[in-house]
Amino acid sequence: MNKAVVAVTADNAAKIYGDAVPAVGFTSTGYVNGDDVDDVDTKPVVTTSATATSDVGSYATTASGGVDDNYSFSYTDGVLTVSKATATITLSDNTATYDGKAHGVTVTTDPVGLEGSVSVTYDGSSNEPVFVASYAVVASMDDKNHTADDATDTLTIEQGEDTYITLADLPDVYYGDPPLDLGLRASTGNRVMVFVAGPAVVGNDENRLVTVNDVGTVDILLYALGAGIPVDQRFQAASFEVKKRNLLITADDKSRAYGSDNPALTYTIQGFAPGEDESVFSTAPALATAATNTSGVGDVAITFATEAVDGTGHYAISHQAGVLSVSKAPLTITGADQSREYGPIKASFFGGKKFVNQGTDATRDNISHWRELEITSLSAATMKFYLDADLSTADDQANFTTISRDDFVWDAATRNLTAPAVAGAGIVFGIPYTSSSVDVSFNDSFTQATFVLTGNILETTADSPDVTAQIQGLAAIFSNINIVDDKNVSVTWAMDVSPAAYTYSGFVNGEGPSALTAQPSSSLAATATSPVGDYPIVVSGAEGDNYEISHVNGKMTIGPATLIVTADNKEIFETESLPSLSYAVSGFVNDEDASVVTTAPTLTTDADNTVIGDYAIVASGAAATNYEAVYVNGNLKVKTVAKPKVTGLAVSDTSPTEGDKVTITATATGDLLTYEWYLGSNLIQSGPSNTLVVTDIGEDDAGRYSVFAKNFKGRARRLARIKVSERANSVFLIVGTAPVDVDTPGDAVVPSSSNHPAGEHAGLAIDNNTSTKYLNSDGKNDQPSGLTITTGGGVVTSLGLTSANDAPDRDPTSFVLSGSNDDGATFVEIARGDIPAFGARFERQVLSFDNTTNY
Structure with a gap:
């Protein structure tokens, strides 16, 4: 069920400007079920933006804020009308005595402060009158918030006792001043006669302006005619001096940047008489300054090398020096854009055919050939030193055949690497003449290091210039570098540093980075493990007394590392099924492995296993985070099948x-x-x-x-x-896997009893003849029977038995085998067990067991 809608309309209201805003009510309609406004939970209220001091005009009255469980409210604005307030105008000071000047009445208002909105006329003119007479005065008000009735009065200018003829106060007069109004008039308003002597003339019109035309004394005599003017008041005389005109020549202030040429020097002249210019000078002014394009930042005076001289006598000339402000020259230092592959940085900072000059005064540890390199880095580094293979014998190979460095103890106080206190405590490396390179690892972060290079890479050449090689945060300062065309040394490194290669735009006067008081530095948030993308090389810190420096960041673009996908070679014979294709991946960095491969490569071949030949195995489609795959084809060889x-x-x-x-x-x-x-x-x-x-x-x-x-x-x-020969009963000695008989026909054999037929005695058990046999009848009485054999000895591990040509129930069913090493005085059991039933006559069984003892 929806709420009923009550329409609320704010009442209209009115007030006078300056009065308080009255309370404004509202009317409402739309109540149901006998309700009225008093039944509303929260009644609406009416507000307006108008205040007591709001200007005359119309303002909205707005109702809002009604709240009730059963009603919603719609609102219609009313209007508050603000009308003008009533004011009054009062006029005073309505008489004056003629003095040759204009006079007017004084206006006041109630309320005060409205005087500026009141206009006054005198006989209909807005100009205040001067001469003796009576004038009708009307004052009217025009104000946005007030209205007032016009005020009227009469202004009377009376004749004074000694004011029939007026002459203005004479000011200081200078050559070239505009025509002077000296008040040359009579109280009656009639003209007066004017007599002028000296460097001035008077205008023959109603204004009677006096114009000076030279320097000197001016005398004035006035004579007025009129019936009302006493004789003794008709004459008035005065005089004034026309002075030289002040002329100020000011050197204009100038500015320029450090290193720029001086601008044209100019001056400004103030005080020329109308219509006159520098042509009045007999000597023109000339400017000069001590500033040159090498003058540093600051203010330098602009002075008058020659002062102006007036050739007319009309001017008093003064000169004012100016200032040339030398500002800092704009200098932009831009970090060089860099690029590298994902992973550790690998770059070269010094290459080409360059050698460090030994110098005749360079000695160290009795070695006369050495120079230092100062290395600056932000983190650990790995450096390689290379030697050319074409170093000549002139390089003194016998004495200097290594590159070595011994100062590798970091001193945080001096920010340098010092010689180790104990011999061998530092790191010393070297390479012989025949080697091509050596890797040197710096495991600790350092800011500055000193290297000592000795050996046949050095040349003695005097007076070579100092050279500083700097790139990507690793600076090498070489003293007395000399280029030798047939020699070469280069250094490469792999480390995470902030690149410090910059370009400069704005140096002047042949200056360079050495003119800076603080060199730029750069920082790079990217590390060896930062993914592919662009990273800002933030440049900052440079300062210079004469340069306004802007730092512009460079950009490090980390591109994908190269991942080499190599298809494995395969071989098959014709008609064989094609093998499973495989591949190997190399090029991972940052200890990564195949886990970063997001899409495995696809391997394809167009090999035909029925056609002999070589077929390419093509890899493609691999994708890995931060890597770009390159592919090396494998080869599938289909080989010819040879006849058997x-x-x-x-x-x-x-x-x-x-x-x-x-x-x-x-x-x-x-x-x-x-x-x-x-x-x-x-x-x-x-x-x-x-x-x-x-x-x-x-x-x-x-x-x-x-x-x-x-x-x-x-x-x-x-x-x-x-051809297979029959084997008789025998006991085996097993050595390894080859059976060897431990017994031989003719060995001494003793039966366990004499209960045997004469033709079936115990000796026949080992005669290697299956047609003979040994039978002992003790077994039918449940008495064990057997025999003792004296052999050459050995480690017995099996017993071989062959069934004889006899009834199967006479076959043995179990055995006990014992051995003796004391001529039969005592026996040690070797093995015992059941004998499986024989399946046929003349069948041979071998019973194996564990034994390691020789008997």
Whole structure:
């Protein structure tokens, strides 16, 4: 439900200017349900911008501020009208005595202060009257906030006793003054006769102005006619002196910048009589100043080298010196724009064929060839010193073959690096004549360092000029630099510094930076890790007595570092599937790695695996923050597949004993080979292996072996034959992986009992003949049986058993093996365990166990 709307209209009101603003009410309509204005929670109020002193006019009365839960309010302004207040005009001083001057009445108003709005006329004229008479006076008011009735009166100018003829007070008169009004009149208003003697004339008109025309004394006699003028009042005489006219010649003030030529010197003349000029001078003035274009900032007098001389006698001349103000010359110092790649700064500050001059007086530690370099830096630096390979023997290689620096102890008080207190405590580096460069790392921040260079990079040349090389915050001050065409030394560094290369615009008088009292400095917020973008090189600090310096920032543009994406080379044989393509990335800085790569490169190739040849592997599309990728193609080589040829078939043992391991190895040429192995006509192995291993060979593994080497271009075969011999029961000594019998036929064998047939005794257990056997019948009575063998000794790690031509229930089911090292006096158990059931007669089993003891 919406609120009902009450229309509120501010009342109109009126007041007189100066009265207080009356209270203004309002009317309102739109109430419902029997409500009226008294039911409103907060009634509206009416305000106006007018005050008691507001000018006559109309002002809005504005209602606002009504608040109620059930009503909203719309407002209509009223008008407050301010009318003019009533004032009065009073006139006084309405009589005067004739004195040759104009007279008027005095006006006052109520309220006071309105006199300026009142105009007065005399017989209808706004000019105040002079002569004896009566004049009708009317005063009228014109004021924006007041109205008044006109005031009227009569002004009477009476005749005085001695004022029939008037003559004005005579002032000092100078040659060239304008015509003088000396009040040459009578009280009746009639003309008077004027007689003038001396350097003046009087005008023959009603104004009777006196004009002087030379220097000297002027005499005036007045004579007035009129019936009302007594005889003794008709004459009046006076005289005055016409003096020389004052003439002031002032040297004009001038200004210029330091180093500029002096401006034209001029002067200003004040006091010439109308119509006259410098032509009255018999000698013209001339100006001079001691200032030159090398005069420093300050004020220099402009004086009169020659003063003016008046040739007419009409002027009294004075001269006033001026000032030449020499201001500072504008000088703009601009930081040179720089650019570098993202990462540590790498630049060169001194290059070319330049050598430091040794000088005949330069000695240090008994070395006569040395010069110092002063290095200024804002942070740690890495510097390289290079030697040319073409240094000649004339450079005294035997004595001076290194670049060395020994003063590397920082002294904060002197801001220098001093020699170490203990020999070897400082850092000393050097390179022999045959080397090309050496890196020197400065790990601590420093502001100034002293280097000592010795060696064959130095030349002795006298009287070479000092040279200062400066770039990017690293300043090298070389004393007596000499350029030698066939020698070279350069220095490079990598560090975070504020570049200090500047261009200067505005030096004058052949001056340069040495004319400054404080040299500029610069700061750079960018560091080695600052991302790609533009950074201000803020230039400040320069001062000069004679220069008004403006510093203009340079700009450091950090561009992307180069990221080298190299596609890896690949090789395949024809028909092989194309390999997975890979790449390597180099060029990371700031200890960054591949984690900054935002888009991995795409690798493509148009290789055809059926066509022999080399194909480019092209990388593209890589993106990395703060890097720009360049690409190095890889090569995919599709190689020809050679036909197979088996050149050899090596058999580890063509006549093995049953149970031995036999290895057959094929030697073949060709590519993409696979091998098929046959025993007779049976395929026993196929695949990429060129080796067939037969472990625990048996009699059924004897026969003809053949191998086929194959690829899609053909196949080749090689044959070998293997004959397998029967192995009798035996005990093995395993050394490494090759079994060696520890027993041999004929070794001494003692059975555990004599309960055995005569033709099946214990010696037959180790005779290497499977057609014989050892049988002991103790087992059927649940009594263990066995035998003791005296052998040559060894470390026994397995037991080999062959089932005999007998009933299977006579086969052994378990064993205990013991060894003795004291001729059988005592035995130590080596192993024990179950014997798996034999699956056939003449089957051989090898039971292995751990043992490291020799018996």
